[in-house]
Each structure stands twice: as C-alpha cells, then as structure tokens.
Amino acid sequence: MRTLKDxxxxxxxxxxxxxFNVPLGEKGEILDDFRIKQTIPTIEYLIExxxxxxxxxxxxxxxxxxxxxxRLTPVQNKLxxxxxxxxxxxxxxxxxxxxxxxxQMQSGEILLLENLRFYKEEEENDxxxxxxxxxxxxxxxxxxxxxxxxxxxxxxxxxxxxxSGAGFLLEKELKALSQIIENPKRPLVVIIGGSKVGDKAKxxxxxxxxxxWLLVGDLIAEEIKGKKVKIKNLEKIIWPIDESGLGKDIGPxxxxxxxDKILLAKTIFWAGPLGKIEExxxxxxxxxxxxxxxxxxxxxxxxxxxxxxxxxKFGLLEKFNHVSTGGGAMLEFLSGEKLPGVEALKGKWKLKx
Numbered sequence: 511m512r513t514l515k516d517x518x519x520x521x522x523x524x525x526x527x528x529x530f531n532v533p534l535g536e537k538g539e540i541l542d543d544f545r546i547k548q549t550i551p552t553i554e555y556l557i558e559x560x561x562x563x564x565x566x567x568x569x570x571x572x573x574x575x576x577x578x579x580x581r582l583t584p585v586q587n588k589l590x591x592x593x594x595x596x597x598x599x600x601x602x603x604x605x606x607x608x609x610x611x612x613x614q615m616q617s618g619e620i621l622l623l624e625n626l627r628f629y630k631e632e633e634e635n636d637x638x639x640x641x642x643x644x645x646x647x648x649x650x651x652x653x654x655x656x657x658x659x660x661x662x663x664x665x666x667x668x669x670x671x672x673x674s675g676a677g678f679l680l681e682k683e684l685k686a687l688s689q690i691i692e693n694p695k696r697p698l699v700v701i702i703g704g705s706k707v708g709d710k711a712k713x714x715x716x717x718x719x720x721x722x723w724l725l726v727g728d729l730i731a732e733e734i735k736g737k738k739v740k741i742k743n744l745e746k747i748i749w750p751i752d753e754s755g756l757g758k759d760i761g762p763x764x765x766x767x768x769x770d771k772i773l774l775a776k777t778i779f780w781a782g783p784l785g786k787i788e789e790x791x792x793x794x795x796x797x798x799x800x801x802x803x804x805x806x807x808x809x810x811x812x813x814x815x816x817x818x819x820x821x822x823k824f825g826l827l828e829k830f831n832h833v834s835t836g837g838g839a840m841l842e843f844l845s846g847e848k849l850p851g852v853e854a855l856k857g858k859w860k861l862k863x
Contacts, residue, residue: 511855512675514552517649519559521617525647526552526677527664529654529835530567530585533815538579542819544827545656545835546588552653552677553593553620560617564646565589566603566626566664567654574630586622593620600624604642612646632663640667653677655684658851659839665851674855679835684852686811686832687843695776695809696722701768701799703727704782704814709838711739712845713781718743723771726750727760727784759785760795768799775808780817781841787820796820804829813840 517524528549533541540546556563570580586599600608603623612621623646626632631639640663644650650672652658657665658680668674676684690698700717702710707730714734717724718741725748726734733739734747741747748771752761760768772778784799785792800821803810812818812827813834821827834840843849 511852511857512673513681514555514651514675514677516675517673519556519561519649522561522648523564523612523615523646524556524561524649524651525564525566525643525668525672526556526651527654527657527668528565528567529656530565530582531569531656532585534570534579534584538584540584540588542822543588544818544822544833546585547592548679548835549653549677550592552651552679553589555678556651557593557595557618557620562612562615562617563620564612564623565620566623566643568627568632568657568664569625570627572625572627574627574633576628577625580625580628582622582625589620589622595620597622603629604639604646609646626662626664633660635661635663635667637663637667639663641671644668644671647672650674651677652851652855653679654851655680655834655836655843655849656839658836658849659842659847661850666854669854676855682832683834683836683840684843687834687836687840689809690777690779690811691716691720691844691846694720697771697775698777698779699723699725699771699775699808701725701772701778701780701784701803702730702782703784703796704816705729706782707733707739709841710781712847713841714739715741716845717779718746721746722775723748725768725771727782728758730782759792760799765795765798769802772799772802772808773806775806778803778806778808778810779844780810780812781814783814783817783820787816793820797824800824800826813837 597620599622698721700721750764784795810830811832812830
C-alpha cells in the first residue's frame with residue numbers, strides 16, 4: 511500500500527477523503543471536533559509539499575438529498591481555525607463548475623467540497639459518480655478509516671481511476687490496530703463495554719481467542735451468558751461481580767478486579783464505556799478504569815465515539831497511545847474482516863488511466 515510520502519505532490523491536485531462526520535448541535539454547531547483535528551497533519555504536509563488540496567467528506571445521513579443543516583460550512587470554519595489558512599468551500603462536490611474552480615487553484619490552496627452524501631450515488635458506489643470525483647484530482651489519498659468498511663464511491667470506486675494511497679491518519683490507524691492483533695506484547699487485555707452489544711460481538715469472539723483476558727461490561731456479559739455472543743475460551747472472561755443495575759455502572763469490587771488485570775497488561779484495547787456515562791452518578795467505573803489503563807504503562811488503544819468523548823471531557827485522551835477514529839470500521843478490522851477501502855488501496859484493481 512502506498513502512503514503519502516510515496517508521491518511527488520508539488521503542483522498536483524490531491525483529493526483527500528476525510529472523515530468530518532462530526533456530531534452537531536441543534537443549531538448546526540460542532541459538538542466534538544476530534545475527527546477534524548486528527549486529519550490536520552495530512553493537510554499540513556500536503557500544503558508544505560505544494561499540493562493543491564481538495565478535501566471531501568460526508569456529514570450525517572442526508573440520504574441523497576440536500577439538507578441545509580448538513581452542509582460542511584461549520585467544518586470549513588473549524589479547519590480555518592486549526593490551520594490558520596483561508597479555505598474555500600464549494601457549493602457542490604462534482605460538476606464542471608467545480609472542475610473549472612480547481613483548475614484555477616494555486617499550489618498550497620485548499621478547497622472543501624460539499625457533503626458527498628447529498629448524492630445517493632455516493633453510497634451506491636455509482637461508477638459515473640466515482641469517475642466524476644476522480645476528474646477533480648491527480649492523486650487520491652484516503653485518510654478516513656471510519657469509512658473503509660463502506661463500499662462507497664469516494665472510498666472504493668475512485669481508486670479505479672487515480673493513483674491512490676493512505677494519509678498519515680489512516681496509516682497510523684492501521685499500524686496501531688495491526689499491532690494489537692498481529693504482534694501484541696503480552697498480557698493483552700481487552701475491555702469491552704457500551705450498549706451497542708451487537709457491534710462488538712465479533713470483536714469479543716476474536717479477542718477471546720487471541721487475548722489473555724477479556725474484561726466485559728454488564729450488557730455484553732448478559733449477551734455472553736445468554737449465548738448470543740459465542741466465546742470459545744470462557745475462562746478468559748473477567749465478569750462483573752457486583753450486584754448492580756444492568757448497564758448503569760460497574761461496582762467497586764468489579765473495578766478492583768478489572769484494575770488487577772489491567773495493571774499486569776503490556777497491551778490494552780478498549781471499546782465502549784462501562785456504565786451509563788451520560789449521567790454523572792454512573793461515571794465512576796469508566797473513569798477509574800481509564801486511570802488504571804494510563805497507570806499501567808501498557809501500549810493502549812481506545813476507540814468508539816462515546817468512550818473517546820468521555821475521555822476527552824476529563825482530559826485523559828492524550829494519555830492513551832492511540833485513539834482510533836474508526837468506529838464500526840475499527841471493530842470490523844479487529845475482528846479479522848477485510849475492509850473494502852483498505853483492500854482497494856492495496857492495489858487489487860488495475861488503474862483505468
């Protein structure tokens with residue numbers, strides 16, 4: 511797989527697939543800009559190397575229609591704040607007007623395309639839409655792990671038509687996640703919580719094979735006991751042991767039990783909070799476990815929107831070795847599934863140019 515540093519970027523139109531799918535408030539304001547911040551190093555490198563930078567992303571679920579509150583204007587403003595550069599935002603993401611605009615760009619300039627999912631063809635991986643996007647650039651860079659499990663035009667389809675590679679963020683994500691499943695320092699401790707149990711079932715199954723201990727929250731514990739999540743090595747499960755309201759928080763005995771295992775770890779992966787963290791009275795367990803992970807000194811990777819947002823709120827995020835933006839794609843990758851966006855970057859298709 512080629513990466514950013516494998517290309518001569520000077521004067522080239524570089525199309526970058528970013529993940530600017532950030533949570534918005536009722537007035538369209540950005541509630542958490544973590545994903546925007548993570549792709550800044552890629553953008554800065556492209557500017558430094560004299561590229562013409564064209565950024566593209568989706569936001570929300572407009573389902574192929576223009577939805578005013580899902581325009582990328584707040585993202586444009588946030589990017590200008592972080593980069594301290596002028597950024598132009600287009601009113602569309604394909605078409606002759608956009609192409610003409612890009613042809614007028616100078617090296618070091620940045621154009622942000624409008625929400626890709628205003629077109630239903632994006633999620634359908636429509637070949638003509640992918641071709642139209644490809645005409646806007648000379649090189650395609652994917653910097654968004656979070657959409658790599660999607661067979662979409664801006665992720666997979668475009669790679670047929672342009673020389674392609676991974677941005678710094680995607681490269682960093684794949685390296686950190688691969689380290690966990692391919693060559694972890696042991697003991698490998700995996701912590702799985704949260705309410706979206708179905709999303710994490712395959713990861714729990716995978717890590718019950720390759721991990722040393724699997725620490726589970728109340729809800730996933732119930733699913734395992736009910737045999738909805740199939741675990742091969744039940745002896746590796748460390749169960750919650752307090753009598754507590756299901757899914758509200760882990761109790762003091764469970765916190766101490768989990769801490770004992772965490773402090774022995776050399777590698778830790780964590781997905782999903784261990785309580786109903788939106789309520790302050792149920793935050794203690796998740797906070798205590800976060801502190802134990804940091805204290806352990808292990809190579810630590812954390813992912814999942816709720817967990818990341820919680821850790822950020824308490825200033826703990828930067829103390830983890832890697833914080834994944836991947837969401838569902840991260841979970842699929844760790845469970846051993848092939849991600850279409852990553853496989854395409856490995857050159858499985860011949861270029862048609």
